[in-house]
Amino acid sequence: MYRLLGAAILSTIAFASLLTAAEAPSYYRDVRPILQRNCQGCHQPSLKSSGLDVTTFADFARGGRRGAAFVAGKAADSVVLKYVKGELQPTMPMGAAALPKEQIESIAAWIASGAKDDTPAEAADTISADHPPVYSQPPVIGALAFSPDGQTLAVAGYREILLHKADGSGLVRRLVGQSERLNGLAYTADGKTLVAAGGSPARFGEIQVWDMPAGTLRKSITLTNDTVFGGSVTADGKTIAVGATDNSVRIVDAASGKELQKIGNHENWVLATVFGVDGKRVVSVGKDRAAKLSDVASGGFLENVNLLRGELSAIARKPGKDLVVIGGEERIPYIYMMDRPKVMKIADDTTLVRKLPRQDGVIAALAWSGGAKERIAVAGLASVVNVYDAETGGLIAACSGHKAGVYAVAFSPAGDRLAAAGFDGHVxxxxxxxxxLVKDFVPVPLMVSRQ
Ligand code: HEC
Structure with a gap:
């Protein structure tokens, strides 16, 4: 008995001194990032699988159906460790590869050393659906989308999506999530699903799948250790594509949240994606200046759509047709066919349909309207949004009023309205x-200043 106890104490001391030799395990530095990256998709305030929310220390400590997630000082008795080690099934993270050994050890060491909460006060997460973000100034807006029925305009805020009446006459609902920033919003054709893509820089990327019009989070899929970009969804709503900072395009199944393909054809960050009409192919653009056409089912590379020029950050597809407009650093929007009319031996521009005029600033967002009068809206750092006739390339109108760069543009489904937003936080x-200008509004409730 004594001997056993002595051995246990000795090993604990040995363990502890090893740790101080390196660095004491920290919840905020070591454990929280693992939970954010691998677990919060299914264990967050709006999706508490088995009653467990791991997004704050207090919630993680409280645990789920099986009680406290951990017992300070007793790693082996802690429910969370039993799950990540597979001693309790299903092994967590559910449906994904087991955590690497070092990460499991990191969680174990933190519990063994007393499971202290060292979250800095200013970093405590106080935001949830019941406590939505509080704004003292309008946030930068990185994405906009009209619902297919033309009733609603979804606006990406900080940690949330704000659903407004499409004419800007009122805030309808706030969809609060985990990602600090959302750079892409897309409705499915039936309007029943809203897909958002974004993340928290240097922590996690996330795809959110919302049931509409209820506004309940159906899935949160965390992937990569950084924000993802340019989310798009097939017309049937089954497949989602995002670009990542690891130079890949990720293809994800919307129903299960499973990653179907990791397409690695780019040589730099992928910033925007769009599916072809039938959803079988996807075009992606990024910092490597390429627009690449890939096969969705196999992840295989099909062809380079463009001749390389400047970095690309935006893409839009013609409604109902496999034509895309791309733009970025070079400030010139190019309209390309997704299909080559003839076999290409060397890179050429036979797929180029038309160039639109050079913009006054780098292009950050593009939109292509349907309807009888097809229009292309071009937005970017120049702050004026230009609207062109997609058939002739002629300038139709120039929309001004923004005080700085415009990062998001969207046409209403009928094509008669254009919404734009960006740095100055106004829609x-x-x-x-x-x-x-029909309406100019700040999409978030602003804190009333106490004067
Ligand atoms: C894809 C969704 C998903 C992911 C990702 C996921 N979990 Fe779970 N988790 C579940 C589900 C579902 C259950 C309930 C399983 C059951 O009881 O059959 C569960 C149960 C648990 C429980 C038991 C809670 C209780 O008290 O009942 C713990 C602890 C847990 N998960 C920890 C984790 C950790 C840690 C990670 C990340 C390393 C993680 N989970 C990732 C879906 C997920």
Missing amino acids: RIYKAESCE
């Missing part, structure tokens, strides 16, 4: 044919 709605 501006224009008549698409004249750029007459």
Whole structure:
């Protein structure tokens, strides 16, 4: 008995001194990032699988159906360790590869050393659906999307999506999630699903799948250790594509959240994606200046759509047709066919349909309207949004009013309205044919200053 106890004490001392030799395990530095990256998709305030929320220390400590997730000082008795080690089934993270040994050891060491909460006060997460973000100034807006029925305009805020009446006359609902920033919003054709892509820089990337119009989170899929970009969804809503900072395009199954393909054809960050009409192919653009066409089912590379010029950050597809407009650093929007009319021996520009005029600033967002009068909206750092006739390339109107860069543009489904937003945090709605400003509003409730 004594002997056993002595051995246990000795090994604990040995363990502890080893740790101080390196660095004491920290919840905030070591454990929280593992939970954010691998677990919060299914264990967060709006998706508490088995009653467990791991997004704050207090919630993690409280645990789920099986009680406290950990017992300070007793790693082996802790429910969370039993799950990540597979001693309790299903092994966590569910449906994914087991955590690497070092990460399991990291969690174990933190519990063994007393499971202290060292979250800095200013970093404590106080945001949830019941406590939505509080704003003292309008946030930078990185994405906008009209619902297919034309009733709602979804606006990406900080840690949330704000659903507004499409004419800007009122805030309808706030969809609070984990990602600090969302750079992509896309509705499925039936309007029943809203897909958002983004993340928290240097921590995790996330795809959120929301049931609409209820506004309940159906899935949160965390992937990569950094923000993901340019989320797009097939018309049937089954498949989602995002670009990543590891130079890949990720293809994800919307129903299960499983990653179907990791396409590695790019040589730099992938910033925007769009599916072809039938959803079988995807075009991606990024910092490597390439627009690449890939096969969704196999992940195989099909062809380079463009001749390399400047870094690319935006893409939009013509509604119902496999034509895309791309743009970025070079400031010139190029319209390309996704299909080559003839076999290509060397890189050429036979797929180029038309160039639009050079913009006054780097292009950050593009939109292509449907309807009788097809329009292409080009937005970027120049702050004026130009609207062109997609057939002739002629300038229709120039929408002004933004104080700085515009990062998101969207046409209403009928094509008669254009919404734009960006750095100054205002959403501006224009008549698409004249750029007459119809509505200018701040999409978030602002804190009233106490004066
Ligand atoms: C894809 C979704 C998903 C992911 C990702 C996931 N979990 Fe789970 N987790 C579940 C589900 C579902 C259950 C309930 C399993 C059951 O009881 O059959 C569960 C149960 C648990 C429980 C038991 C909670 C209780 O008290 O009942 C713990 C602890 C846990 N998960 C920890 C983790 C950790 C740690 C990670 C990340 C390393 C993780 N989970 C990732 C879905 C997930």
